[in-house]
Amino acid sequence: MSNRLRAWLLATPAILLVFIFLGLPVLATFATTFGDPKGPFSTYAAFFNSRFRMTVLWRTMEVALITTIISVAIGFCTAWVVARMPGRIKSLLIIAAVFPLLTGVVVRSFAWLVILGKNGILNNFLLSIGAIAEPLSMLYTQGSVIVAMVYLFVPLMILTLVGVLEGIPQDMTDAAASLGATPAAAFRQVVLPMAVPGLIVGAVLVFTGSFTSYATPQLLGGERQMMMGTFLYQRAMVTFDWVGASTIAAVMVVVTLTTVLVMSKAARKLNPMAG
Amino acid sequence: MKTRIHPVLIVLTVLTFLFLLGPLVVIIGSALSDTTYLTFPPQGLTLHWFANIFEISAFTRTMGTSFMLAVGGTTLSMLIGIPAAYALARYRIELPAFLGNVFVLPILIPEIVLGFSLMKSLASGIGLPITLALLVGHALIVLPYTVRVVGASLNSFDFSIEEAAVSLGCPRIKAFFTVVLPNIRAGIIAGFILAFITSLNDVSISIFLTGPGVSTLPIQLLAHMEQFFDPTIASVSVLLMGVTVAVMAVVERTLGLTFLTK
Numbered sequence: 001m002s003n004r005l006r007a008w009l010l011a012t013p014a015i016l017l018v019f020i021f022l023g024l025p026v027l028a029t030f031a032t033t034f035g036d037p038k039g040p041f042s043t044y045a046a047f048f049n050s051r052f053r054m055t056v057l058w059r060t061m062e063v064a065l066i067t068t069i070i071s072v073a074i075g076f077c078t079a080w081v082v083a084r085m086p087g088r089i090k091s092l093l094i095i096a097a098v099f100p101l102l103t104g105v106v107v108r109s110f111a112w113l114v115i116l117g118k119n120g121i122l123n124n125f126l127l128s129i130g131a132i133a134e135p136l137s138m139l140y141t142q143g144s145v146i147v148a149m150v151y152l153f154v155p156l157m158i159l160t161l162v163g164v165l166e167g168i169p170q171d172m173t174d175a176a177a178s179l180g181a182t183p184a185a186a187f188r189q190v191v192l193p194m195a196v197p198g199l200i201v202g203a204v205l206v207f208t209g210s211f212t213s214y215a216t217p218q219l220l221g222g223e224r225q226m227m228m229g230t231f232l233y234q235r236a237m238v239t240f241d242w243v244g245a246s247t248i249a250a251v252m253v254v255v256t257l258t259t260v261l262v263m264s265k266a267a268r269k270l271n272p273m274a275g
Numbered sequence: 276m277k278t279r280i281h282p283v284l285i286v287l288t289v290l291t292f293l294f295l296l297g298p299l300v301v302i303i304g305s306a307l308s309d310t311t312y313l314t315f316p317p318q319g320l321t322l323h324w325f326a327n328i329f330e331i332s333a334f335t336r337t338m339g340t341s342f343m344l345a346v347g348g349t350t351l352s353m354l355i356g357i358p359a360a361y362a363l364a365r366y367r368i369e370l371p372a373f374l375g376n377v378f379v380l381p382i383l384i385p386e387i388v389l390g391f392s393l394m395k396s397l398a399s400g401i402g403l404p405i406t407l408a409l410l411v412g413h414a415l416i417v418l419p420y421t422v423r424v425v426g427a428s429l430n431s432f433d434f435s436i437e438e439a440a441v442s443l444g445c446p447r448i449k450a451f452f453t454v455v456l457p458n459i460r461a462g463i464i465a466g467f468i469l470a471f472i473t474s475l476n477d478v479s480i481s482i483f484l485t486g487p488g489v490s491t492l493p494i495q496l497l498a499h500m501e502q503f504f505d506p507t508i509a510s511v512s513v514l515l516m517g518v519t520v521a522v523m524a525v526v527e528r529t530l531g532l533t534f535l536t537k
Contacts, residue, residue: 007366011374014359014418017352018380021411025392026384028400074291081280081288091532093292095523098532100295102519104476106493107512110500111298114305114313114509121301121315155295163536212385215478215497229387233482236391246395249388256385 032246043247060228064211067149071206075157083165101155109219112148145221153206164198200267208256228252306509313506324510333495341492345474348413349467356421364429378422381415386479394483405489412480417470428462461529468525
């Protein structure tokens with residue numbers, strides 16, 4: 001048996017699994033959106049002409065973008081410190097970041113339900129110190145969704161960036177310093193350009209992750225802060241509008257794939273180590 | 276030479292870790308509270324809410340389902356993923372470069388879209404039983420983990436050892452099981468356990484494929500939260516955190532947790 005044949009035979013079960021149970025069903029979902037009797041693009045016209053659906057799309061983009069910006073900022077600063085800690089403390093901090101990452105999204109969103117609720121911990125605390133007279137309504141706001149999403153994605157950002165920042169040799173900053181660069185200049189001109197590809201990879205993970213999330217907007221945003229994920233579920237399983245749900249799904253796939261493709265191209269272009 | 280870290284950054288890092296771990300401490304505290312509502316710090320200590328988990332059949336039943344599903348889905352994805360990872364690492368020249376990306380698709384396509392599409396095509400379309408559709412869905416979403424983690428192990432494996440065994444007359448299959456497999460054991464265990472926890476925590480696939488008869492623990496938790504707000508949910512969450520700790524211990528002992536920063 002030739003090596004080529006053997007290689008293909010070994011990979012075939014996995015290829016079939018992805019093709020049959022991912023490729024075909026997702027293509028079928030796309031096909032559903034073009035099968036409307038009013039014309040192939042009528043479902044998309046309906047989507048983009050509906051004020052409500054566009055509100056949901058923009059809200060989702062906004063939440064995902066704000067989540068990404070905050071997570072990148074917090075993640076970068078934290079990873080910078082973690083990467084520079086001595087071995088033992090570094091391992092402890094990595095453990096502290098992995099623990100929430102591997103804890104389920106339901107548990108992690110639930111924690112914020114307990115903290116931000118009307119009778120929640122934050123309200124009780126603020127009432128007890130007399131900072132507020134009435135409990136605040138913090139749940140089911142854009143803010144509560146963003147806080148919980150940042151909570152979800154900061155560990156991912158830290159772990160991605162610790163690896164990237166560790167990969168930047170100390171010699172580089174030392175060389176910059178010995179050539180007269182101030183620490184700030186060395187950071188801006190040496191470290192940051194080398195960290196950019198990693199930052200982009202992390203940012204894409206956070207953006208697509210929050211753009212397509214379901215459990216967090218469901219628990220902390222509810223009906224009032226409907227996002228694409230919860231909207232898709234509602235259309236599919238509550239109103240049984242499968243064509244509408246498929247259209248939402250297609251829009252989600254297009255946004256996600258476009259983000260991934262454009263940003264990974266940008267990451268390659270901006271990588272000073274490449275070429 | 277050591278770079279000095281600005282004190283503001285140190286403060287920020289401390290705050291970040293308080294932000295990351297605080298909410299989990301809140302859950303643990305409220306699970307122990309001797310009150311019928313969720314509160315923190317706990318008022319009085321009790322393990323009553325942990326005992327209560329086992330009084331609610333919906334929880335014990337879905338715990339069983341989730342566990343079986345995670346083991347089954349991961350095993351299936353391992354059986355399919357290990358040969359693929361082996362082919363990708365061993366026959367790099369013979370296989371097209373894009374093939375590696377095919378196995379990343381389950382992460383690239385939004386999970387909720389995949390869940391909806393599987394429900395539409397499998398459960399509703401060809402009438403596949405829900406448990407089977409769930410199994411396939413979970414095997415699919417953990418495939419990228421199994422292929423990637425096992426692949427990482429295989430990339431650092433020296434295939435000339437296997438060639439030596441084969442050239443000395445050992446059948447290829449036997450060489451794989453006696454020479455390759457023992458050398459990538461760490462990757463297989465770590466891949467299994469990471470896939471297991473991913474499946475156990477899954478919401479977006481399961482939410483579409485669970486029905487009145489069959490449900491998973493995260494979905495049951497979501498449903499329970501919308502009706503009741505007692506410390507039982509917190510105690511189930513603590514149990515799930517216990518699973519996370521066990522998973523971390525296994526990963527640390529096999530590939531090391533720093534593997535997750537690569």
